[in-house]
Each structure stands twice: as C-alpha cells, then as structure tokens.
Amino acid sequence: MHLVLRLDVGGRPMAWETWEEAAAHYVRGNVAWTLGDPFFTAHGGICRRSGILSQLDIHPVIAVRGRHQGKIRPPALSNQTLFHRDHHLCMYCGKHFPIRELTRDHIIPISRKGRDIWTNVVTACRLSLPSGLRVSRVNLPMRKFTKYFSTSELVRYTTSHYWFAF
Structure with missing residues (x-):
C-alpha cells in the first residue's frame, strides 16, 4: 500500500x-x-x-x-454514470444500446445480499420478455468486462469536463 x-x-x-x-x-x-x-x-x-x-x-x-x-468518497451511483462507464454496452451480449434500452444489473443480486455499489453493478440490455416474467442473469457469463473507476478517476469524472476514455 x-x-x-x-x-x-x-x-x-x-x-x-x-x-x-x-x-x-x-x-x-x-x-x-x-x-x-x-x-x-x-x-x-x-x-x-x-x-x-x-x-x-x-x-x-x-x-x-x-x-x-x-x-473522499466515490460519487453516488446513478444509471447515467454507470452507462457512461460501460460505454452503453450490455456486459452480457456485448452490443451497444441507447439509454432507454439499458438497465442496471447487480452481479450479486440485492436479494442475495449484494450491494448497490460501483463494483457490483454492470450495464445490461432489457430483455424482450412477456410482462411479469423475470430472468435471472446470475449464472450468465459476461461477454464484456467493465473497467471499474478508481476513486481518483471517479472524482475527476464528476468534478471536471475532462472525461477519461477507457
């Protein structure tokens, strides 16, 4: 350290x-x-x-x-910054989507004591499923791996107009 x-x-x-x-x-x-x-x-x-x-x-x-x-704490997690971090790519299928077709997915679901923090969430596309049917992605392999912001990168991202390109 x-x-x-x-x-x-x-x-x-x-x-x-x-x-x-x-x-x-x-x-x-x-x-x-x-x-x-x-x-x-x-x-x-x-x-x-x-x-x-x-x-x-x-x-x-x-x-x-x-x-x-x-x-110094990392900034609050929001869908906008999460989608920007992941370049609007679904981490499961690897395809690019507009914001309205993306959602936040927890790697370890909250129902299984996962937390809503930067290192436990990824961008995922909304699956076209009949209403009421829920698909768990717990056992799906990720095709893309996200680069997690370090604390210094998060501070720079949220406090200036200079954005890191990953």
Whole structure:
C-alpha cells in the first residue's frame, strides 16, 4: 500500500492517506507543494482526442490547500454514470444500446445480499420478455468486462469536463 503524508500549507502533518486520496487532491488542484521525488505513478485511460495516456505522479508528501473535508468518497451511483462507464454496452451480449434500452444489473443480486455499489453493478440490455416474467442473469457469463473507476478517476469524472476514455 502506498501511503502519502498530507500536510496543511503551513507544513503541519494532518494525516496519512492512500495514493487514491492523494490523487483526488491533485486532480482538484488542492496541492500547494510537494516534497520528495514521485514514488508512484497512477495511470488512467487514453484520451480520445489526443491519444495520450493519462498519468499522475504521486509524491510521498503533499501540502493541501483548504480545510480537510474528511475521506473522499466515490460519487453516488446513478444509471447515467454507470452507462457512461460501460460505454452503453450490455456486459452480457456485448452490443451497444441507447439509454432507454439499458438497465442496471447487480452481479450479486440485492436479494442475495449484494450491494448497490460501483463494483457490483454492470450495464445490461432489457430483455424482450412477456410482462411479469423475470430472468435471472446470475449464472450468465459476461461477454464484456467493465473497467471499474478508481476513486481518483471517479472524482475527476464528476468534478471536471475532462472525461477519461477507457
């Protein structure tokens, strides 16, 4: 585990943070200064426009502007961001669909104690079935595998107009 020492701008130690939490400070522009050579490089996706791989060098000590907001949490899960993450592809059949034909599917169903979190949901197409008939996809193999956003990518996705291309 790569830990980063977070300082306030005056140089007082505030907390040890994971590299993901430190990356969120970099992306938000809250890092005032750093100490030491970068010890970890976080890699994102390839930008569609420029074709350049996004990467972020993480320093072992960072000074952060502003008040400490507590632990940075991933944004709330919504169908719109889920479908964007999965490129509007059904993870079971691998085909592209418009939003109105997509739905959120839980890998481990909520009825089996699955949670409604980013790592347990995928985009799926709505099956054309008679009303009232429900098909469980629990044992269906996924044809496409989604790339889960890391915390730093989720923060960047939801706080700026720059979107990662996966």
